[in-house]
Amino acid sequence: xxxxxxxxxxxxxxxxxxxxxxxxxxxxxxxxxxxxxxxxxxxxxxxxxxxxxxxxxxxxxxxxxxxxxxxxxxxxxxxxxxxxxxxxxxxxxxxxxxxxxxxxxxxxxxxx
Numbered sequence: 001x002x003x004x005x006x007x008x009x010x011x012x013x014x015x016x017x018x019x020x021x022x023x024x025x026x027x028x029x030x031x032x033x034x035x036x037x038x039x040x041x042x043x044x045x046x047x048x049x050x051x052x053x054x055x056x057x058x059x060x061x062x063x064x065x066x067x068x069x070x071x072x073x074x075x076x077x078x079x080x081x082x083x084x085x086x087x088x089x090x091x092x093x094x095x096x097x098x099x100x101x102x103x104x105x106x107x108x109x110x111x112x
Contacts (some may be wrong), residue, residue: 030061044071 032048039045044066051058066074086092 032061034058039068039071043067 030048030050032050034049034051036047036049037044038047046064046066047060048062048064049058050061082092
């Protein structure tokens with residue numbers, strides 16, 4: 001049996017939970033089949049792009065800007081989730097079918 005003092009202390013302590021709101025529009029998601037990544041000393045910029053076969057113009061569907069620390073956390077989270085996926089469904093096949101035209105934002109570029 002706990003005292004009222006202990007119960008009040010429990011209620012006063014902040015919760016470690018985060019309340020995340022997801023609107024209907026964002027919940028629908030956006031399809032992208034190419035990601036372009038650029039970075040500076042203070043941020044990573046990830047552009048999610050939809051590239052359609054036979055169409056010379058690709059469209060950025062979403063841009064996410066994050067700090068280097070969050071980029072590293074995202075990288076670790078993706079590795080963890082890919083490992084879990086492959087344990088359940090088998091290896092993901094790597095297809096080297098990347099676009100053959102230059103895509104450079106003027107800085108260091110990565111591609112996913």
